[in-house]
Structures are given as structure tokens and as C-alpha cells.
Amino acid sequence: MRREIPTFIAFFVGVICIIQFFIPHWPFGTMVDTFSDWFIILQSFAIWLGVLNLMKVSLERSLSKKKTHDRWYGFVVVLSFLLIAVIGMFFSGGREFQVPGSRFDYLYVNVYTPLSSTMFAILAFFVASASYRAFRARSWEATLLLAAAFLVMLGRAPVGDMLTQWAPEGAHMSDIANWIMTYPQVAGQRAIMIGIALGVASASLRLILGLERSYLGGD
């Protein structure tokens, strides 16, 4: 029973989701709307689980007998969490917690935003180091990767057009870059997308029909 009932639930919910797509009539559409509501509710339950786990792991790390030098960072995690959670739950005007000027918003603007923006921003460095390392003409395939990247990058920078001013109209670097993006690039993209569609369809079908239920674990 530990696997049969879940398998049936997945089947039932999956089939309803497919049916509502073809039958506009009540009740299928309403059912799927309800399901999506439930899914979001489940997510908001799940985060409790995640946070409890995070607290447990962090505290264990900090309180462990092993005297590692970075054990105190566990406390930092817990305290940061408690700081924003307590402020957001009790001291930021309840449901208006996100309104500019609230204490929660202050933390959001001055702590959360710089951290996430900076993490995103270091991509600028990583994209550079990855380009330098990966775009080498080691093999024919690697050469194609390099050539496409190189031409498109040149075409996107003003310097590309400056270097190709001698070329006739329509054959400047930016035109070449555009050509690569609109034709060969699209061809590869299409093959990938069609492949993905079939992969998703097949995986979904296996999940709905219970042919693949490793996600449920053992008995």
C-alpha cells in the first residue's frame, strides 16, 4: 500500500490535468485550478521542512565537538534567518511586510539585494574566464564552438563593425553575427527543443502511468 496509493494519486492527478486541456467543460478546468492552488500551498508547507533542516544542520555544525575553525558560521546562518524571519513575521506590519519603508524591506534592500545582485554580477568574471578556457581550437567541434562564439561576440561589439568597414553593406561584422544567430543557431536550437519535447512527454507518461516510480523510494 505504501506505493500503490501514491501511484494512483499521481495517475489520477496527471490524467485530470491532461483531460482539462481538451475538455473545457466543468469540472476539469476548475479541478486543475484547484490542484495548482494546492501545489502552491504544499510548497509553502515544504519550506518549513527545508528551514527546519537548515537550522538543524547549521546548529549541529556549530555545536559539534569537532573543533573545526569554521564551525561558527552555522550560528551566522541561524541568526540571519531568525533576524529576517522574526522581523518579517512580527515587526513589519503583517501582510504589508513588503511595503517600502517596512523593516523587512530595509533588510531586503540593504542585505538581500546586494548579496544576490553581486552573486549574479560575478557571472561577468566567470563568463570571461570560461570563454578564455573553453574556446580553443582543440578539435573540429571545438573550433566550430569557438568560431561561432568569436564571430557573434565581435559582431556585438562596436569594434567588430569598425574592423569590417571595408566590407560591402550587409557583410559587416554585426550582419555576420546576426546571420549566425538567425540561421545556423536557430537550426540547432530547433533540434534541441523538439528533442526536449519528446523527452518530457515520454518521462511524463512514464510517471503518470507509474512505470517510473523511483521517486517514491522503496517499500
Add this chain to the structure above:
Amino acid sequence: MAEPRPSFLTRMMRIDRRVIFVFIGVALIFPLFFSISQRIQVSPEVAMLTAAFEKVPDGALVLYSLDYDPPSAPELQPMAVTAFKLGLKKKFRMVIIGLWPQGPQQADQALQSALRDEQFKDLKLTYGLDYVNLGFQSGNEAVIQKMGSDIPTTFPRDYAGTPVAELPIMKGIKNLGNFDFMVNISAGYPGTREWVQFGVDRFGLKMISGSTAVQTTEVSPYVGRQLLGLMGGMRGAAEFEQLSGFPGRAMKFMVGQSVAHVIVILFIIIGNVAYFATRGRKE
């Protein structure tokens, strides 16, 4: 004994990534100190966009939907600022919303910095009459759908909690059909694609869009019939600033961006030259 020092070319093949980081960092920081700006060739999409702006009559009712968050702000904020400057210049009545929770905040900042422009020093803007910020609503494309039929019930209160019925600018605004023009600046979902599918296709909005560079390829097919213009990434923003006569952050940022971009290209060249040179030697 120490190993023999690797040759210059071998070292060029294995440059420590931190060296590259330094070059990129310097390239991006340095131009920020100067007010040099390069003239850029304007793409047809941005030219269309600026022309579409110009065509909107002064005093028109314009919807601004800012659908992005701080991480995407470097590319998109300059667009928003310039779009607000044009709005102020043309005395648009501006209604601001966001489909992303942080959008309305970004809009507020953008409008404030637009107002700091020399041209608008003496401008007295009245909240609730000249512009309003209706804030964020969750629901993604469903919000657009709902705005198509009834805006006051979709946004019952503004950003600051004032009922919309008390705001003079909202008098007579029933749905999306009431707007003469719309500016959308977006970093992904929900954003330009949804506005086109639900706002333009179903309710006939006249709309222009500013997108992140990454998203531009996805939305560029809409330009023409569904979008009256499109600006993509920092470059699009800089072109827009140049055309609209409000040189700003993007034109300044563009220089650093181009330089850093060229540095990446140079490193790729160095790596390959070294690779080929050393390979030849071994043979």
C-alpha cells in the same frame, strides 16, 4: 631542483583566471570615471521605438509596467529612467504597475532619478494627478487578463494603500483599452511576451518594450505588428538615450561594457595563438 620555467607561450595558455578577473574589473571601472560616450549606430528597433514615443500626443494616458528586480536593474533601469524622462517631457499621465514584486520599487527610483534631470528641475509633479504607482499584483498573465476587463478591481489600492477611487488620475480608467500607449520593461516571465499575448493581442494595447539582452532574441519576432519598438540590453538602452536626447547612465556604461567585451575577445585570441604556437613546436 625547480622545474624549468614554462615558456611564455605555455604560460599564456594557462593564465590564472584571477588575472582575467583583474582585467575585466579594470575595464569596467575605469570608464565610469569619465564622461566619455561613444556614438553608437542605432538599430532599427530602437529607432522605431523612439519614433513611436514621439507620435504619442502630449498629455496622453500611458501605462508603465516594470517587470524586473534589482539584479537586472543595470540593464533595465537606464531604460526606465529615459522612458520616464520622455514621459515627463511629453506631460504624459503615467500609471505605473509591476508584475514582479520589486517592479514598483524600481519604478519609483527610476522616476525619482528622471526628475533629477536638469530639464525637470522646476517641474511640479502631483501624485495621483500626474502619475500614480499602483504597485504589484501577483498572478502573472492573469493580472493582464483582469486588467483587460477591469483595472479598479485588479488594483483596488495603490502602492501606498490609497483606494484608487480617491485618485483623480484613475477617474475614467476602466480597462487596458483606455491607455493611449504602454511602456513595458521586462527581465523575463512574466513580461513582454505575456503583455504581447494578453495585452496587445487581446486588448489592442500600443506597446513598446525594453528587454534584457538575453531575452531580446525571444521577443524580437514581435516587433512590427505587436511591438512598436524594442530595445535590448545595455546597448539598446544607450541607443534610446542617444535618440531621445537624454544621455544618461547607459551611454556611460556602454563604454565599459564594450571595453570588457573586447578584453574577453583578446583573451580568446591569446589562448588560441598560444595553443597553436606551442602545438607546432611539439611537433
Add this chain to the structure above:
Amino acid sequence: MWMDSPNWVTFGTWVAALLTLGIMSFLYKDNKVYKFCEAVFIGISAGYWFVSYFWQTLLPRLGDPLVAGAKSFFSGSPIWGSLVLFIPLGLGVMMLLRLIPKTGWLSRWPLAFVVGYTAGLRLITFLQSNAMTQLQNSVQPVVRYDAAGGFLAWESFNILLVTVGTFAGLFYFFFSKEHKGAFGRVARLGTWFLMITFGAAFGYTVMGRMSLLIGRLDFLLADWLKVIG
């Protein structure tokens, strides 16, 4: 408002600037400051989503309707709408039973629900938006004419190129056939197109990524150090 006071604004900017530098220090090497910022980031972001989920989802979608249902129950009005909510509530509780080893297996019910919902919705949307739309985009005459009926050789070549590329790419994705002989050669051509696609897409995004960093640098130099205008 309290946070408009200059001291709070300055304090906030300093915190933001130091955190920015702390994360960037990782680029040189892992260090104590980064570890601290990382720990703050994990805690703050987990808390951010925790609070957001509570106020924006749990309360309006579950708490409020249940309270409303309880009120109508006592006033004798119909309560079917809120009775249904006991299902997600139950599933949510089963999820939390994970914490008790003996009842952990009950969390499979909500999991199965999520999996079924995902699979059902994605099955169709992917077939539609990926397969059918791409198929439709691929169906185009490879012989191109201009408005006056004149043959366009270059355009025709381009469409032919996309077609060949799409076909070859799809050949690469065939799993049940060995990539040998003529089939293998076409599949190999497919990988060439895939490589061009990846290279071009990578090259296209490099510039956009640079702008993200400009934003942070601008913050440090203009808002924090105030050395540029």
C-alpha cells in the same frame, strides 16, 4: 519614516557595500569574509522566502479561507468550499510527518500529487510549445521569392541551411540507432550545428553579463564612495 533618516540610509549603504565586497572577495580565493557573507546570504534568503511564502501563500490561500469557513460554519452557511482545503492541509501535514521517521513514508502522498500534476501539465505544454510550434516554424518553402515573384537565391540557401541543420540535429538525438555509416555522418553534422548553436548563444550573452557587474560597481563608486556622479 524611520529608515529615511540619513543615519539609517548611510548604515544601510555601508552594510550593502561591505556585503558586496565580501562576495566579490571570493573571486580571489575562499576566505573568512566570504564565508561570513555566504552564511548571512543563506540565512537571509531562506528567511526571505519563508516569510514571503507565509504572508503571500499560506495565509491567503489556506489560512483565510479556513477562517472564513469556520465563521460560516458557526453561522450556518454552506462551507463546502473550505472543506476542500482540508485536502492540501492534510497533504501538507503529511509532508511534515517526514520529520518523524516512522511516518516518513506518508510524505509520498503529497509527492505523488506534485509529480502527477507536473507530469500531466508538462506533457501537453511541451508537445505544444516545443514540438508543434517548432515543427510549424520548420515548414517553409526552401524556394524563396520576393514580392514581385523574383527568385531569391541567398534567402533560399539560408532556409535550406536551417532545414538541414534541424534534420541533422534531430538525427543526433536518435537513441535506438547506432551512429555509424551514413546515419552516423548525418548525426555528426548535427553535432556541428549544435556546437555552432552553443558558441553563438554563449557569445551573444557575454555582453549582457558584463552589464550586471557594472551595476554593482556603479553602486560601490556612486552610492557608497560617492566618487563618481
Add this chain to the structure above:
Amino acid sequence: MLSGLACGLLLACTALAQDMPTGTGSPDTAAIAAPVIAQVPPPGPATGVTATDAPNDDGEALIVSWTASPDDGAGLRNVSSYRILRAEAGRPSGAPFDTVGLATAGNTQFIDGTTNPGRDYIYVVAALAMAPTPGGAPVEVSVQSDPSQPVHSRAQWFHTGRLNSLFAVLIVGGAILYFIARARSGKSLFIRKIGGLEAVDEAVGRATEMGRKIFYVPGTQDMDEVQTLAGITILGRVAKVAAEYEADLEVPVARSLVMVTCREVVKEAFLNAGRPDAFNEEKIYYLTDDQFGYAAGIDGLVMRDKPATMFYMGAFYAESLILAETGNSIGAIQIAGTAMPAQLPFFVAACDYTLIGEELFAASAYLSKEPKLLGSLKGQDVGKGIILLTILLGILLTSIGAITLKTSELDKLGWYNIGQWFDVQ
């Protein structure tokens, strides 16, 4: 303008009214005395208002259409928009019409998506013009049309616009199920090599030799993403290999639902490998739901633990390159797999092996060698074959059409353009 009045229609001048009150008696045709601004010529009315049931819906919409006012884009050119008004057919006389929406000038159709199935509705369309007043706000001048016949909306039992999707599902699903059934009956199936997966054993083995950890990242998205499920299924196989090699596997995740599932899967894998005692739930833990917070956490972990092998299998966004570059900088073997087209280039550039798109979904079947899963791969191939042939046929037909009609515009190709069968609704 005169013709509008001559039609005996209602003329109302209201200053920006939301709901239009109508007079007593026969409310649909009665006139209300206009209080102000006689000097502004009202526009001609819209005519021929009809309402029909919107097709393919759950019965909560009607399509209202009308013939444009003579002053819309022509004549006086002063129509700015149309207001669509609705009332229930059996309402008490004198009950007001409700505004259900506005349509800008130039439109002759409006979809009212707020009807109740089974109730009869009557519609009136008012043409609106803005009249300037001396020294005041412009005032709206409107003229109403004749009311429409009563209609009600109906729900449909089949969405006719999605017949093509139904065929697609039946064909692809049928092919997959057919080959699964065949595989189960013992037919052996050939499956080609998938580079990245051949390397799994080697990568796990290397970690064991070096005495370092293996990190497995099942994407950064939640369970409502099929890629996450594919990533978790692959985790099952990797965990089994890791258990056999006695390697140290760690799974930091970004979603707690994913954490729960991964624990089930890894536990089962260790059991199957005959080492249930070696399973440690704590090795699968949650960091944060946040995209970049998670990336920051993984970066730190990678720098400190220096894992020998890193797997990235699932759905990723911009964090893909942050993770892969950091993994690369410590010299880990990296095997990635994702069906996010935008992130594939970064994994290809920074990882040793990358499963591209569909390969991610094929991986679980490939690794398990279970007949039913292998059968589904064969079914996918048949699906691709059908798509290839359809594209080929379509290109041939449209090209023939193009040559015959001397045009390559799809709209003009008529039946030659079979691409139109695949319109998605």
C-alpha cells in the same frame, strides 16, 4: 450624427459615468434628457449588435460583435472607444445595464468573459466620444446601439482548436506505450552510447580513489519541473554506483520537496546496492530556496570540500555557470545535464561532459537498462521520425506551392502550407 438620432437610439451625455442608468418604461430604447453640452455633436451609433457563444470554453464567455459607428475612423472621426453594456434578459424592467468592458475605436468585437452559463443576456454597445468643455475636464458623449437578441453562453465538451494536440499526444504517447509493451515482451533493444553517462562509473571511481566527495546537484528548481524528476532518477543510479564504490556522496538541494524525494531515492539505491547501513540522511540537505543564495552556498562548499566529481542534472538558470566555473577551478570532473536551452552553452563550455536536452531524459532509461524504460526511448525515436517526415513533407509541399504560385509567403500558399495544421491554441 443625424442618422444616429433618426434611428431612435438613446443619446446620453454623462460625465464619465461607470454604469449607465437607463430610463423607466422600455429601458432599452428610452431616451434620457441630456443635461449639458448640446453643441458637441455625438457620434453615430454602432449597429447590428449580436452576441454569440464563445467556442471552446467552460461556458463563461460570449462574443459581442457590432458594425462600427459611421464616425469611427470616418465621418466625424470622433469615436474614441466603445462601451459594452450588459443586462440579464429576465431582469425587472428599469434595472440598469452594467458596463462589462471597453473596446478602443476600430474594434468591432469584445469578449465578455464574465457570463454565467445558462443565463440569457442582452448587450448594448455605446459609441463614446470625448467632448472638450470650456475650462473643464473633457466630457464623455455617448450614443447607444439597439440591444442585441438575448443569448446565453454554453460550455463545450471538446476543444476543437486542440484536435491537432490530441493527435500529437495520441501518436507520441501511442508510440511510446507500444514500444514499452514490446520491450517488456522480451524484444531486445539497441541504445546508442551517451558520452556523459559512460563516464559516471569512472567519475565515481575517481572520487573514491582520491578519497574526496561527490557532489550531486539535482537542478535548482522544484518538483513541478520534469527535469528535476529526471535529475532525481539519475541520482538514484549514481547513488547506487557510489554505494558500491563506497564513495562519499553529498546532495545539497534548493527545494525541500526535492530534498525529501532525494532522500527516498538515495536510501533505496543504497538498499539495492546491499549497503543500507551506509545511508546517511544528513548527506542530503537543504540550503535555501533562493537562486543565488544557493549558488553562494554551493560555491563555498565546493571550495572547502574540493569534491573530486560534480554532477549537475536538472533545470538551471543563470547560476549554471557560477556553479560550473567554481567546480572547474578546483579541478573536479564535472558532468552536467539540462534541458534549459539557454544554459546548455555554459555547461558545454565549463563541464567535461554535458547531456544535451533530450539526453537528460534518456539518461535514466540508459542507466537502468530496464526494458520498459528502453522501450520508451525507442518510442521517442519514432516520434522524432514522424516529426522529421512531417517537416520533410511540409517543406516539399510548400516548396512546390512556392514554385507554382511564385511566392514564398505562407499566407498565400493555401493548402500547400500544411504548417497551419500545427497552430497551437
